Amino acid sequence: MTLDQFVNLSAALTGYPATTLMPAFDTQRVAEALFAELNLPSNNIPADQLNELTQVWNSISATPPPGLEAAVLEKIIKNPDITRLAQNIIYLWFFGIWYDLTKNPNSFDSPNIDHVVSPTAYINGLVWGEMGAHPMGYSVGEFGYWANVPTLPVIS
Amino acid sequence: MDTSTKQYDAVIVGGGWAGSALAYKLAEANKKVLVLEAGIGIDGLISNPADNQLATGNRAEFMDAFFMAMAKTPESPYVQNYNAPRPSVLDINAIDNIPPDDCSQPVNSINKIGYFIQKGPIPFGSTYERRGGGTSWHWLGTSLRMLPNDFKLKTVYNKAVDWPIEYEDLSDYYDQAEFEIGVSADVDEQQIHGITFSEGYVYPMAKIPATILDNTIDQGLAGLTFEGSSLKVTGTPAGRNGVPNQMKNGEFYDNGRRQCQGNTNCTPICPIQAKYDSTVTMSKALMTGNVDIIYQAVAFNILLDDNGKDVIGIEYKTYETTGGPCTGTFTATGTKYIIAAHAIEAAKLLLMSNSQKKNGVANTSLQVGKNLMDHPMYLGWGLMPKPVYPFRGPLSTSGIEGTRDGAFRSDRAPFRIEIGNEGWNWPAGSPYVQVIDMVSPVPDDTGLVPVPKFGKDLRRSIQSVFTRQFRIGFLIEQLPDDNCYIVPSTTCMDNLGIPRPEIHYNFDTYTMEGFKAAAEATDFIFSTLNVKPNKLPPVGQGGAFEYEGVTYYSQGAGHVMGTHRMGTTPDDSVTDQNMKSWDHGNLYIVGCGSFPTTATSNPTLTMMALAFKAADAILKSYS
């Protein structure tokens, strides 16, 4: 999978535009850092899963938007071979965490290789802004901002 | 550092909250002070240049450890130190779930079962830190004064014991503590349950603005009561920087630190030091030039003179790396000795020092290590009908204080209700657990697996559901109890060969009735606010117990108290009201361990007030 394919697949999986995930002027370079997780041997990603996910994505990526979501659901999410790997990509973007593929992410079974990708990946996790908040431990808000109602990001 | 030739006016064991406060007050009064800190030094907080060659810690490193931690516990920024180990919430287990371990390998044992040797029946649920700055690194910031009745439980409610002092004895010291910390609050709001303030008192900074959640609860519970207690929502005085006030003397308060930016991370660490931590005070102590601090110095034995009367030295072990061997044994000497090592470590040190007195130092009363108390906490969490936007602002900005006092205290424990701004993070691992439930669902009760969510559908769910999360937490009073105690383990040692704490702990009916009332209060509040409660067990299940057929899950509040309590007579207390040992005229034992009872307020502010009171007494005692 190439970086561009990863970003476009991630856009479909996360519901965020690719230009948000990897902006033209990219100060945080999160896409590159998360993409690197797909190539980390210590993550034990079965090659055939990654290949299948890549191929399936490439086969549907050109589908125009209304149909793309349905295609992702049918071909990826409901595909037992690759759904877990696809879900891990969602977690990469929403949390900045890579979860051990051999278990449910909510399970504490150990040993496991669950890990935070990096502080930058953590502070750019999408789940926080989704709620109108910020990652715990990292706020760019001004004093007293919490008294005001936030604007949630637009879901286009 | 060779301190053997230097004459110290005071030797302080502990470079954390109480130790820093005492070092500062004594040093300001021109006393020469030596501080022994078991854990690592903090950058910028050393008195010996050679200490910069050791692995000192700093906020940036702690933040890195925090960012990279999978479980963002209070300990997550602070890497374990096997030579000055500290407990971790991840090790809190029901007693019969603790993995078997023979303690033969200290490092492995601490990793496997935790630092504590928990004997139960209920595991002790709170933790602390051992390094420069101590537990202040991860306190929440709540700076509440105790109520007048809290000091007189026996007289007013015929429960437990009275303190040897009253609220009025501590009032000036509360002022001093609030000034040193830099507390933000509105004095008009804080005059509850008989609390009074000195004439014209102004808090250093204005009340921290309330969150949307605070206002929602406040409006929804307006005018309502629970078992006769008002459910009014009040701002919580906090040791975090807000907008400065003009003080009584005309000056504007200014401690030079940044204002709160709502990082929602007070526990485990404030990234910008808007929240006070005791390195602020230790720094001022060091700036006087009257303080030497030795890090990586673990006190293990208090030496008494031949008559067993006065303390003549404190033996300590040093180490170079946190997993490496002991590098030497030394003795620190001074005119006065102060143990400010946190309730469990202080008691442990006194009990370990038993070569001359078989029950340990300062323990004629046999109370050292006993009366171990926490604020066991009951958590309630659910979904508000409308968004309240959690995960914003400090972890807590308001609470319900009406429930802290009343006639019911004759029958059941009181509590204060803390409103949490961090959604379901603490009780239920939010946002992670809930997102995972949606994205990687497991079979439901019928065995069907829901369709995994992704993309815009996932986003919509987060936006509509997570924005309504909130939690409340009940800090429940615990009474002093002979069955709750810590002793030095005879079989399990840390990496320096120093005994680990063996803890025996339980709740009595008073407290369990408090849990029952907390659950009822939760039901009442939730139904009034039209909240959809979440009734699943919390993530932290180690503190589970049954009462009248109901399972409750107690969480530790991080408040460790009672183990060297003060009192009016040597028969049943360890120190007098100035925290001077009844047994040894030049020994003081200062900290939350000094509390005879716990009340319901977070103990830190009171502890600092007591430290200032002790400092005054110690200074007087030199002449």
Add this chain to the structure above:
Amino acid sequence: MKKINTIALLIAFAAVIAYCGIASCGNGNNKPLTGTDSGKVTSPLSPALPFDVILPQHAVLETTVRRSFDEFSWDSFIALSWPSQGHGLPGQFGDNPTVWETYKKNYQVFLDNGQAPAPWDTVQQTKEIMLSQTGKTPDNMISIFQPFLTGPLIDQNGQYNRFEIAMNKEMFDYIDQHKLYNIQGQQSFTDTIKFPEGDNTKKTWGALMVKASWKILGKGDDTSRFHKVKAIIHVAALPSRGIRDSSYEAWVGLVGLHIGTKTQISPQWIWSTFEQVDNVPDYGKAVSGKHYNYYNTAAGDKALNKAPAQPWNPGIPNQVPCQVARLTPIDAGTQALNDSIHKILVGINPHNVWQYYELVGTQWPVNPTKDNTGDPFPVYMANATLETYDQGSLIGGKVIYSPGVTSSCIGCHNASVTWGGEAG
């Protein structure tokens, strides 16, 4: 009344007035430095401060956009370092008193008693710098602490660095007009603070502030490599060590200069930071035996970038020098620009002191409307003499940056508020 703690009053940056009212200041040659390829400068230096950055046609963040901001930084530095009176170009006679030294210092704006400051008067202010240059009324240097009391910086001779802040007329006027020079004024100001912004279209300058770091010149220092002024050095009392409050005169050399400029394109300000070239080695790249201002090649790296032992008082003898290295090397493109400008400066005079100053980096908001910080780039930036202890951490020999903690000009200044709680 209590001295206002200027650290707590962090409210902005100074604007430099390119005071071309002074004769022969160069007749408004406003052409900024341009560079179309690596290192070629095509215009002469100018005393005219740039209004705002000029963004490149073909914008690539790490290269061409960075280059535009770096040029803005150098344009600013040169204009600010222009001779404040008399003839000539910067360094034409070796050293010269600078325009920014005629600005009001923080302590001249935020007076101890909260009084209104004296009006802006560059003639008077220039007179003072002249006097200071000849030692008549030397600059008053008190501050020894880096922000938030992280620590002082001690050089190889055991001397403490001194720090000072100055602001331009635009910034001063805004503070003066809105009475923000004392606490009551700040608390009564309920509007949003909006310092003037430099604007290329309107051809107006914005608020500009400089923060300077000075080293007391002494043994081992080649004084020809520093911009120098005579200063009054203060030592605070420390009774426990028998140290009395005292002052003495000494020559100090400039070792660090922050410039913060508010502009229309960069409402979160443009942050330029310069250092004297001998300050510190890059981490792991120290040249054995070479002289550095704040690094001893014989001392090893265990105490690297750590604050010195307490108590912190310049009067204590025999203090251990700080051991400082730069954890993030200067970007190659920035270094190429530095080299090309140094060539011009040497061309003016081989002994030009300004050739010994380098741009460490420029930080700017890439996306001003994204959030409060405007998405700064580079994400982290530190001056080795001004944010010595916040450059990042070394964990296992690797440089680690901690978001929200490691030095970022915008990250920190973005949170600065007035005493009334208003963001600046």
